[in-house]
Amino acid sequence: MANFLVFLAAVVAAFLVSSSSADPTAAKVVCYYDSRSYVRETQAKMLPSDLDPALTFCSHLVYGYAGIAADSHKLVSLNENLDLDKGHANYRIITQLKRKFPALKVLLSVGGDADTTEKEKYMTLVESPEARTSFINSAVVILKNYGFDGLDLAWEWPKNKPKKIRGALGSFWHGFKKVFSGDSVVDEKAEEHKAGFAKLVQETKNALRPDNFLLTASVLPNVNSSLFFDTHAIMNSLDFVILDGFDYQTPERNPKEADYTAPLYDLLERNSQHNVNSLVQWWLKNGLPGHKIVLGMPTYARTWKMTSDSEISGVPPLTVDGPAPEGPYTKEAGLLSYAEVCTKLSNPNNQKGIHTHLRKVTDPSKRYGTYAFRVPDDNEEGGMWVSYEDPDTAGNKAGYIRAKALGGIAIHDLSLDDFRGLCSGDKFPLLRAAKYRL
Numbered sequence: 001m002a003n004f005l006v007f008l009a010a011v012v013a014a015f016l017v018s019s020s021s022a023d024p025t026a027a028k029v030v031c032y033y034d035s036r037s038y039v040r041e042t043q044a045k046m047l048p049s050d051l052d053p054a055l056t057f058c059s060h061l062v063y064g065y066a067g068i069a070a071d072s073h074k075l076v077s078l079n080e081n082l083d084l085d086k087g088h089a090n091y092r093i094i095t096q097l098k099r100k101f102p103a104l105k106v107l108l109s110v111g112g113d114a115d116t117t118e119k120e121k122y123m124t125l126v127e128s129p130e131a132r133t134s135f136i137n138s139a140v141v142i143l144k145n146y147g148f149d150g151l152d153l154a155w156e157w158p159k160n161k162p163k164k165i166r167g168a169l170g171s172f173w174h175g176f177k178k179v180f181s182g183d184s185v186v187d188e189k190a191e192e193h194k195a196g197f198a199k200l201v202q203e204t205k206n207a208l209r210p211d212n213f214l215l216t217a218s219v220l221p222n223v224n225s226s227l228f229f230d231t232h233a234i235m236n237s238l239d240f241v242i243l244d245g246f247d248y249q250t251p252e253r254n255p256k257e258a259d260y261t262a263p264l265y266d267l268l269e270r271n272s273q274h275n276v277n278s279l280v281q282w283w284l285k286n287g288l289p290g291h292k293i294v295l296g297m298p299t300y301a302r303t304w305k306m307t308s309d310s311e312i313s314g315v316p317p318l319t320v321d322g323p324a325p326e327g328p329y330t331k332e333a334g335l336l337s338y339a340e341v342c343t344k345l346s347n348p349n350n351q352k353g354i355h356t357h358l359r360k361v362t363d364p365s366k367r368y369g370t371y372a373f374r375v376p377d378d379n380e381e382g383g384m385w386v387s388y389e390d391p392d393t394a395g396n397k398a399g400y401i402r403a404k405a406l407g408g409i410a411i412h413d414l415s416l417d418d419f420r421g422l423c424s425g426d427k428f429p430l431l432r433a434a435k436y437r438l
């Protein structure tokens, strides 16, 4: 018996060493913590102390988001009272989590669609050598002062214009507009910006190298990789690239048409580029080694309002009328956290009237994702269509990453996973499911 316990202890110790050491070939679990969750209320308010149960699963923690000062092009906090030592000192609290989790790498992310004012600054910065230097010098100071391990460039490039999936008349008219007004041009100076960004990446890496800081880039949702990323020029300077293969369809961009927000593979009738596999294949084809690709996965749901005009079957794409009302905790129209979705699903433990529940439709093909919906009542109330990830689809995405030998998964973000364990008792069920299948 005693021998057996010694043996068991040795096995456990070996397992802990292998799973927590910074093995560069091990699949990465890159966990984003969006500090905007700090200002949410009640159940949705996430504090750095709520991160602990997640961090045994994360290889990297990315704190989002810093921004850029439009005049000086310096890297700046977007919420000084929250981030800096003169306020809540979140930057320092976050990097000090490494004391408890020594293998954890903590990065600061800039942009991430959180920096919402004067977005042209992301263009003017890459155009000018002086602006790049100003950004890089300020970034190095912040990384050093606060003990970060690296920087994530989640650059705010202009996004693709949303297009209707259905409607012959609509696409005909769209074709007209394209010819006559050139509205499909995302950025007239895209070539210059692509070259400037490559310089920024190389120059930043040179500045970070003496301290061994990591440098990553994020491709934000609905950004056309081929317009802004010169893969061959940047890949040797980046430790990895995070591909945000989600938000292909959102209630903000596509208020009249609901669809899967983050399908793994292409669907009939859709833009063949609006799926994870197409994005990943583009980067592989353009030379990025698979082990440098980290696939982003959302933890939140996108929600639309179903009306009497909506296809009653719920099969997407379907006609809808804008974002569904806000959730009880996250309080943002068109968005629900995973915890808010799971408490709305029909299940035997759910005591409320059956008509208020969402009906879940799973995807046995494992190619597109899960959705849930509720048709409106006679007064047009309560109709809702929800595209979301659950532990099964998170596991499928991890399975895809494993099958393609990619570098790992990124979780967007921890605050919208079920961090209190309201769904099943386990905290961070999406993160856990992804990690388990990686």
Ligand SMILES: *[C@@H]1O[C@H](CO)[C@@H](O)[C@H](O)[C@H]1NC(C)=O
Pocket: 160, 224, 225, 226, 227, 273
């Ligand atoms: C991205 O840009 C390329 C041209 O560089 C174009 O062929 C492609 O269709 C664009 N993709 C999307 C999704 O707009």
